[in-house]
Amino acid sequence: MAQIPLGVKTHAQKVCSLYKRALRNLEAYYDRRHVYRYQAVLLRERFDKHAKETNMIKANEFLKEGEEELFLKQHPIPKYFATSPGGVAHERVVTPPDWVLDYWHPLEKAQYPEYFKKREQRKKEFVAMWEKEYGKPDEKDKHH
């Protein structure tokens, strides 16, 4: 299937994303916090210089140059958090989703009688709470 865009990003979102990635890149290079803070302030100043640009063509060009510069200067071993995507411990411990409990054998369910007694009631209460906050779902959304 041809590439259907999943959403349209505004210019402000793109700039903020570039800024955050650039800060993470700086964090990978400078690990002592005070050194990093100094470099982050310098980076912020570079971004602030062109922040009030009203000409969109120039603004897009700055954004493109910024992306290019980030790509050329990205750290070969970026600093990730361990449980985030890209980190070492990502998805080590996987929690099964809640609907798996509905597929348990009755003998297994009998090992936890108190919980399963109230489970149906809790499901109804959950649905009621959801609909109170977000409203009823559209009929067209219930079937592919």
Next chain:
Amino acid sequence: MCFNSFFFLFFFMLINFFFFVYFIMNGLSVFFEWEIISFNSMNIVMSILLDWMSLLFMMFVSLISSVVIFYSKSYMNSELNLNRFIILVLMFVFSMVLLIISPNLISILLGWDGLGLISYCLVIYYQNLKSYNAGMLTALSNRIGDVMILMVICWVMNYGSWNYIFYFDFMKNDYVMFIISFMIIIAAMTKSAQIPFSSWLPAAMAAPTPVSALVHSSTLVTAGVYLLIRFNYLLIDMFFFKVLLFLSILTMFMSGISANYEFDLKKIIALSTLSQLGLMMSILSLGFPDIAFFHLLTHAMFKALLFMCAGVIIHMMNDIQDIRYMGGLSLYIPLTSLCLNISNLSLCGIPFLSGFCSKDLILEMVSFNSFNLMVFILFYLSTGLTVFYTFRLIMYVMINDFNLMMIYNLYDEDYIMLNSMFVLLFMSLLSGSFLSWFIFSYPYMIYLPFNLKLMVIYVSILGSILGFMVSNMGIYSLNKLLLSYNLSSFLCLMWFMPNLSTYGLSYIYLNFSQILFKNIDMGWSEIYSGKGIFNILKNYSVFYNIYQMNNFKIYLFSFILWFMILFIFFFI
């Protein structure tokens, strides 16, 4: 389960120790042979060789594995599948013991293959994407070595049996031995991660830390060195040993440089293991198998200890392995930092620790026997690099400013983990002298000029000064200049060899197979078999359906047709 296996392996270690002392003092060597089948002229025998080398290695393997299992009782506490883990580790130890005691190639193959497959199961123990990729890399790299051993088995059949130890002194100039030696060296290189096959060792750090301590520091990766030590009499004058020297020195140098740029704690230790493996292989290829064995054993001790300390640090930091998050930990885990420091200093070859006995001996033998200038330079440079990254690691982790959140204050040093580390600490302090008294019945006669003798100390001091400087200054800011950015990327990513040997080798084939799959499997073969025949049959049946629709025109037409046929047949 943990305590039972710990006690069993510990007593096994004690038994091996007593037999080792008895055997080496009396110069004994025992060879058991069981005949399984004897049929016409064919014999299948199972043999076991127990000499001092195998008993000593078994003692060290069982000591490290017992301590690691005890350690993993506390480290893997939150694992639901701890029994599976312990059983895998026990199977690993069993394969290793089978490899150590076997004088014939078939049981070596059983042990060798077992090591490779079980290390795959252990690397993919945490089932996330990184572990799967790392496991694939480990298993496939080791598989190349397995194939080489299989081919050696075929070639050795020329001589009538698989007991290789009987053929060394008699068959040196044979062409078959030439081929066998080539394949054995390639097999050892895959297992011990020398240069073309070195990408799996840093990647295998996706395994749990007890696995790294046992498998990737002392047992699996030394199996290749052990195989070459056993085959040493065959290989000693062959050309391939020079190739092995070249490749192992490059491995030593490359991993020393990469460890300086690396920021993942376990990967730094993995690269230091790789560097020491290169050292072992190179001294073996220079013709000193007993020194290589000595370094193998001392290295096993302090490297396992180092991995266990790294495990404590990782536990403390909530699974973070990046050293950029760490700093000033020595105040919070004093006993663990004691073990870390001693094993690091032993790795550097600081005088009178165990690493010093083996490493210094190796470097003095290299200086004493006159070899190539490049060999000399790279040996000493790699030693300096070892000290460099060691001190960098100590600075980042232990000494530098306190870096991370209040998370450190929540940790108590676990007595189970500490007890297991103290056993290895004791051994890592004393095993150097203890082994040198046993293995070398007379010391090597080394006669060096004064400055050459002290060259190790000079290089170590230089390395330590550089290590302190690099961690203190913001020298990494220079990497932002594009001129040195490319160089530092090249050096930190292990000279791009992992990328070349994984993505580089498989990209063309995967691309081609995608083309084949889309065009043939999902394209033309669907038209000519699956969907196509279905469509043809469907269209034919739609067509023939017309004749079953009780169409009057068809009946009239068939009546006229039949009439014409009869007319032609009877009147012409």
